[in-house]
Amino acid sequence: MQSRREIRSGGATSVSDWKVDGKWSGKNKIEAKEKSSDLSMGFYGFHSHRIIETKDCLINSAENPLILNCIKEWAREYKISGYEEETGKGLLRHIFLRKGFSTGEILLCLVLNGKSLPHGKELWENLQGLLLSAEEGDLQREEDVSCGMDAQSQEDVYCGKNGTVQGSIVGLCVNINEGSGNAILGRETLCLYGKDSIEDKIGELSFSISVPSFYQVNPVQTEKIYGKALEYAALTGEETVWDCYCGIGTISLFLAQKAKQVYGLEIVPEAIENAKKNAEKNGLQNAEFFVGAAEEVLPKWVEEQKRELSAKGADCGIGDMVDVVSLDPPRKGCDEACLSAVLELSPKRIVYVSCDPGSLARDIKYLGEGGYVLEKWVGIDNFPRTGHVETIALLQKEES
Numbered sequence: 001m002q003s004r005r006e007i008r009s010g011g012a013t014s015v016s017d018w019k020v021d022g023k024w025s026g027k028n029k030i031e032a033k034e035k036s037s038d039l040s041m042g043f044y045g046f047h048s049h050r051i052i053e054t055k056d057c058l059i060n061s062a063e064n065p066l067i068l069n070c071i072k073e074w075a076r077e078y079k080i081s082g083y084e085e086e087t088g089k090g091l092l093r094h095i096f097l098r099k100g101f102s103t104g105e106i107l108l109c110l111v112l113n114g115k116s117l118p119h120g121k122e123l124w125e126n127l128q129g130l131l132l133s134a135e136e137g138d139l140q141r142e143e144d145v146s147c148g149m150d151a152q153s154q155e156d157v158y159c160g161k162n163g164t165v166q167g168s169i170v171g172l173c174v175n176i177n178e179g180s181g182n183a184i185l186g187r188e189t190l191c192l193y194g195k196d197s198i199e200d201k202i203g204e205l206s207f208s209i210s211v212p213s214f215y216q217v218n219p220v221q222t223e224k225i226y227g228k229a230l231e232y233a234a235l236t237g238e239e240t241v242w243d244c245y246c247g248i249g250t251i252s253l254f255l256a257q258k259a260k261q262v263y264g265l266e267i268v269p270e271a272i273e274n275a276k277k278n279a280e281k282n283g284l285q286n287a288e289f290f291v292g293a294a295e296e297v298l299p300k301w302v303e304e305q306k307r308e309l310s311a312k313g314a315d316c317g318i319g320d321m322v323d324v325v326s327l328d329p330p331r332k333g334c335d336e337a338c339l340s341a342v343l344e345l346s347p348k349r350i351v352y353v354s355c356d357p358g359s360l361a362r363d364i365k366y367l368g369e370g371g372y373v374l375e376k377w378v379g380i381d382n383f384p385r386t387g388h389v390e391t392i393a394l395l396q397k398e399e400s
Helices: 002-009 064-077 120-128 151-159 219-233 250-256 269-281 294-312 336-345 357-369
Strands: 017-019 029-034 041-044 051-053 092-099 105-112 166-176 188-194 197-202 205-210 240-244 261-266 287-291 324-327 349-354 372-380 390-397
Touching: 041 064, 064 092, 064 105, 064 120, 105 197, 120 166, 120 188, 166 197, 197 219, 205 250, 205 269, 219 250, 219 324, 219 349, 219 372, 219 390, 240 250, 240 294, 240 336, 250 261, 250 269, 250 287, 250 324, 261 269, 261 294, 269 287, 294 336, 324 336, 336 357, 349 357, 357 372, 357 390
Parallel strands: 017 372, 105 166, 240 261, 240 324, 261 287, 324 349
Antiparallel strands: 029 041, 029 092, 041 051, 092 105, 166 188, 197 205, 349 390, 372 390
16 A cells, blocks of 8 residues: 555556565575674564564575574584674674575575685585475474464475475675675675575576675566566567666566667676676577666766767767666665656656655656656565565656
8 A cells, every 4th residue: 555655646546457476485585694692693673773583584485494503503613703783893794595496596695794704614514415305304494483374375385386495505605794884795705615606597587696686586576577577668679778777687688588679787797797697698699788877877878879979960869769768776766867867868668666665656756757657557566474565667758
């Protein structure tokens, strides 16, 4: 209901569709926090920096408790200290796990308040001994976490959609974060053992995913999100598309299957490296990727194209160069400089993927004042059992 009210404030009057498919054990990423005093692990409390000890979380993958317990035992054995925010002391800040649901590959990253990990080899050897398979009875959750679920829901928790959960640790990385802020990841990530990325598949496309790269957390709903974005883009094979905040190229490559040319833009260099590899992996040669902030690169590109067109005395204007713009910004939404550049490009359609209805409504209002009409939007329950929703909106250029 909140998302409906927020988006209406930005000009929407109706909802075209609403997809809800909330499953347990469907999240492919977890960031656990370590507390120094007793090596307890947990998550931040709502709107706070207070650590709530958590042995298990039903919306995360079923193998996570086994991995976290392995890390805890290793940390106790080798006296690895947890980070204390109040004092800035302690080594281990966060435990970051990513899983490829289609491959079972799991990537572990320890976020450190320091530049090296003592006894990393011993941890890697311990992790290699874990065969995470529900069929072998390794994934035994405690009885008190069933929360009154029915039998089908409990099967989803323990065994996943196809009756089994299987995965293995394929890489151990460390991320260096010695800052005093609340950002989870620092700028530098190093692979100590194994692979520095995992493989996953969405629809017919395969993707490599590294630690710092953005990737949607719910694999089942993600395919619906990108499918809806592709539908809204209404591509015929003749269009030029800009995909801002492209991450590892997920939406870009979905669109590249139907577009003439796609340009992806992302501020995280590692994500762009993943995106280029993913384009090559999937045999898509009509996707090109650039590193940079959307609010900086896109306006600069627009000005460069305007100068070139003027110098050539071309009949067409900047508004004839791009047919569709895709926007998938972080929770804060798009910077005004990015939206201003989009308006100068004057695409026929704008596809906006948002994880925050408030910032989406604000940006829809800005684009509406620039001549765009919100045609339709759909909410996707990408974060089951939480108060968050993913929204995909289609904005169409008004007829002049």
